[in-house]
Amino acid sequence: MPSQSLIRSAAFTALCFYGVAAAAGGITVHVADANGKPVADAVVYLEADGGQPIPKPQKSAEISQKGLKFIPLVTVIQTGSKIYFPNNDKVRHHIYSFSAPHKFDQKLYSGTTADPQTFDKPGTVVLGCNIHDKMIAFVRIVDTPYFGKSDAGGDVTLDAPAGKYVLKAWHPDIVGGNAQEQAVRLADGTASASFKFTLKPPSTEPDAQAY
Numbered sequence: 001m002p003s004q005s006l007i008r009s010a011a012f013t014a015l016c017f018y019g020v021a022a023a024a025g026g027i028t029v030h031v032a033d034a035n036g037k038p039v040a041d042a043v044v045y046l047e048a049d050g051g052q053p054i055p056k057p058q059k060s061a062e063i064s065q066k067g068l069k070f071i072p073l074v075t076v077i078q079t080g081s082k083i084y085f086p087n088n089d090k091v092r093h094h095i096y097s098f099s100a101p102h103k104f105d106q107k108l109y110s111g112t113t114a115d116p117q118t119f120d121k122p123g124t125v126v127l128g129c130n131i132h133d134k135m136i137a138f139v140r141i142v143d144t145p146y147f148g149k150s151d152a153g154g155d156v157t158l159d160a161p162a163g164k165y166v167l168k169a170w171h172p173d174i175v176g177g178n179a180q181e182q183a184v185r186l187a188d189g190t191a192s193a194s195f196k197f198t199l200k201p202p203s204t205e206p207d208a209q210a211y
């Protein structure tokens with residue numbers, strides 16, 4: 001027969017496990033347009049609002065080129081991160097940005113010979129190709145490691161430690177160009193939030209039919 005103290009210690013252990021699992025919660029976010037249709041490719045992120053330390057960038061990203069398109073169309077990275085630009089087309093591309101947070105000009109190149117670019121200021125960068133006018137891609141640079149992109153169902157889940165945050169959501173076609181935001185407090189368990197966007201008609205799908 002187990003002793004009282006053994007039972008107590010088992011209960012205490014169960015409580016601790018529960019506490020740890022719950023504190024590792026996050027927030028699930030749904031993004032829809034004015035008609036309630038799910039919005040994919042929305043950039044959703046949590047900015048610390050309670051003086052929490054912000055972990056440094058850990059991940060680099062990749063924007064490849066295939067079929068005369070940038071893939072993916074929308075990329076989100078933390079300020080200070082690098083992006084690589086492998087060219088998987090047989091033709092050469094010449095990629096550039098005129099956007100204030102990071103201007104660059106990567107002259108004609110093939111394969112993996114393009115220099116990676118470091119994006120060290122927050123904001124939005126639009127990429128183009130000097131040869132193929134319809135190629136376009138968007139980079140949203142954010143001051144936080146807690147970010148994601150909505151899927152085809154308009155949903156994204158972010159994991160972050162408990163605390164106060166400003167939850168922001170942005171999309172290349174959002175009217176006015178600015179992120180929407182709302183204050184959230186993450187505690188134990190998973191919170192939820194939603195955004196309703198007014199979007200311009202998409203101007204962002206390059207027509208690569210001929211290739």
Ligand SMILES: [Cu+2]
Pocket residue numbers: 092093094129130131132135
């Ligand atoms: Cu090109």
